[in-house]
Amino acid sequence: MSDRVRAALAAALSADAVRAAEPHELVEPRGQWQGRAACVALPRSTAEVAAAVGVAARLRVPVVPYGGGTGLVGGQVMPDGVAPILLSLARMTAIRDVDPAGGTMTVEAGAILSDVQAAAAEAGRLFPLSLASEGSARIGGLLSTNAGGVNVLRYGTARELCLGVEAVLPDGSVMHGLRRLRKDNTGYDLRHLLIGAEGTLGVITAAVLRLYPRPARQGTALIAVRDPAAAVELLGRALAGEGVSAFELISGQGLRFLSETGVPVRQPFADPPAWSVLVELGLPEDADPDARLAAVFEAAVEDGLASDGVVAQSAAQRRDLWHLRETIPEANKRVGAIVSNDISLPIAAVPDFLTAADARIRAAGRFRINAFGHLGDGNLHYNVFPPEGVSKADIADRAADLREIVETEVAARAGSFSAEHGVGRLKVATLERYGDPARLAAMRAIKAALDPLGIMNPGAVLRAQGSGDAPAPQAVSR
Numbered sequence: 001m002s003d004r005v006r007a008a009l010a011a012a013l014s015a016d017a018v019r020a021a022e023p024h025e026l027v028e029p030r031g032q033w034q035g036r037a038a039c040v041a042l043p044r045s046t047a048e049v050a051a052a053v054g055v056a057a058r059l060r061v062p063v064v065p066y067g068g069g070t071g072l073v074g075g076q077v078m079p080d081g082v083a084p085i086l087l088s089l090a091r092m093t094a095i096r097d098v099d100p101a102g103g104t105m106t107v108e109a110g111a112i113l114s115d116v117q118a119a120a121a122e123a124g125r126l127f128p129l130s131l132a133s134e135g136s137a138r139i140g141g142l143l144s145t146n147a148g149g150v151n152v153l154r155y156g157t158a159r160e161l162c163l164g165v166e167a168v169l170p171d172g173s174v175m176h177g178l179r180r181l182r183k184d185n186t187g188y189d190l191r192h193l194l195i196g197a198e199g200t201l202g203v204i205t206a207a208v209l210r211l212y213p214r215p216a217r218q219g220t221a222l223i224a225v226r227d228p229a230a231a232v233e234l235l236g237r238a239l240a241g242e243g244v245s246a247f248e249l250i251s252g253q254g255l256r257f258l259s260e261t262g263v264p265v266r267q268p269f270a271d272p273p274a275w276s277v278l279v280e281l282g283l284p285e286d287a288d289p290d291a292r293l294a295a296v297f298e299a300a301v302e303d304g305l306a307s308d309g310v311v312a313q314s315a316a317q318r319r320d321l322w323h324l325r326e327t328i329p330e331a332n333k334r335v336g337a338i339v340s341n342d343i344s345l346p347i348a349a350v351p352d353f354l355t356a357a358d359a360r361i362r363a364a365g366r367f368r369i370n371a372f373g374h375l376g377d378g379n380l381h382y383n384v385f386p387p388e389g390v391s392k393a394d395i396a397d398r399a400a401d402l403r404e405i406v407e408t409e410v411a412a413r414a415g416s417f418s419a420e421h422g423v424g425r426l427k428v429a430t431l432e433r434y435g436d437p438a439r440l441a442a443m444r445a446i447k448a449a450l451d452p453l454g455i456m457n458p459g460a461v462l463r464a465q466g467s468g469d470a471p472a473p474q475a476v477s478r
């Protein structure tokens with residue numbers, strides 16, 4: 001079968017647009033899934049993507065759209081079933097147009113996020129999507145997972161940064177949606193169906209993205225806070241003024257993991273505080289972000305919310321503070337979590353959630369918890385690690401109980417079990433358990449209507465038809 005698929009693709013595209021999958025394309029960042037592929041298709045144009053999808057439909061072969069391979073829920077790797085075509089967008093990287101006055105840019109789906117940011121900067125504008133994987137993640141993957149990152153508080157998720165989408169639908173037809181309109185009420189907005197669909201409804205081939213003015217002056221501070229409730233109070237105070245672009249929560253456990261695992265960072269505090277927040281302001285030329293951060297900090301100290309802090313005095317110090325935050329996932333990976341959770345909650349519920357979940361987990365054993373993330377938009381990465389000296393493999397059987405604790409505490413506060421990473425293959429069963437039944441039925445009906453052959457990334461988001469059990473959730477670390 002694989003030979004037939006490769007030959008048909010070579011005929012429809014070109015011989016050099018088809019190759020065998022490389023090992024790194026069949027695993028994901030946490031190494032929990034081993035994918036399979038009949039081959040990798042590397043189209044150069046939307047027409048070639050359509051031709052590749054047409055071949056898949058004709059031969060009834062699954063298609064797994066593939067961007068930078070940085071997804072954290074296994075959406076880009078297909079471990080079982082008929083070996084799929086891995087449809088890579090790596091050759092479709094053009095920045096087709098930048099329109100600073102109109103505040104838009106049009107890019108192909110294979111463009112890497114850091115290149116898109118650089119092209120916007122060159123035109124004097126900001127494309128504000130920013131996350132630690134920005135040197136590898138591609139626009140198609142970022143839109144398909146509706147990626148978040150550190151600036152959601154101010155600019156929104158990938159969905160809010162996208163005005164138009166061009167995509168190849170599962171029957172091989174091209175949906176031409178590269179519109180630059182802020183207002184367009186002409187029926188169902190299929191752009192928003194494709195965004196966040198994780199490659200299950202079609203292949204995004206290009207997009208129109210929103211640009212913003214670049215903040216003229218930036219200020220960054222790391223502030224040690226009394227507890228998560230103080231962090232939430234500080235967030236409210238910071239948001240009383242303009243220009244807060246990021247507000248990240250960091251736990252003492254996260255800082256200790258960085259030291260323990262030897263990740264090279266500059267620790268600003270001699271003793272890691274139990275909780276700290278990384279705050280970033282982006283303001284116009286005539287404002288003074290450092291003075292504002294200092295004022296917020298001093299008032300917080302006076303009111304007993306904060307005890308210590310540093311305001312970056314240079315671009316290098318600012319980078320160091322961000323490096324600290326952005327390397328926490330690497331330290332987590334080295335320690336090895338039993339379970340990791342990408343959750344979101346109403347912001348006011350965060351302190352209570354942390355108290356309740358921590359208490360139940362500590363009652364279950366001497367586990368270590370690293371909760372950190374985008375407090376400004378209510379998104380936490382809540383990861384549970386084995387006790388010191390115990391390996392994750394030795395207590396892997398506790399994963400289901402720990403996950404249950406976190407998920408039930410999240411559900412009790414009307415939160416989400418997947419804030420920014422998506423459902424992929426990792427959380428199919430969780431979606432079935434916590435998803436609203438009417439919404440799930442509508443999702444299945446949409447999938448069946450757009451992809452009646454079930455070829456588009458089967459098993460991601462929704463259980464593949466006739467596949468039995470969803471893939472078992474696995475222990476992951478981030």
Ligand SMILES: Cc1cc2nc3c(=O)[nH]c(=O)nc-3n(C[C@H](O)[C@H](O)[C@H](O)COP(=O)(O)OP(=O)(O)OC[C@H]3O[C@@H](n4cnc5c(N)ncnc54)[C@H](O)[C@@H]3O)c2cc1C
Pocket residue numbers: 029064065066067068069070071072074075076089109130131132133136137138139140141142143144145146147148149150198199200202203204205329420421424457460
């Ligand atoms: C160190 C690290 C930090 C991260 N930080 C964050 C973070 O802060 N916030 C966040 O939201 N995520 C984060 N992620 C997760 C990841 O970077 C995002 O999910 C990203 O959007 C995936 O983009 P990608 O191009 O790598 O997609 P891939 O991993 O290749 O694919 C992801 C999913 O999108 C589908 N897909 C890919 N391209 C297309 C396309 N053109 N059309 C249709 N479907 C497609 C795939 O089939 C798959 O289901 C992080 C990951 C790492 C490794």
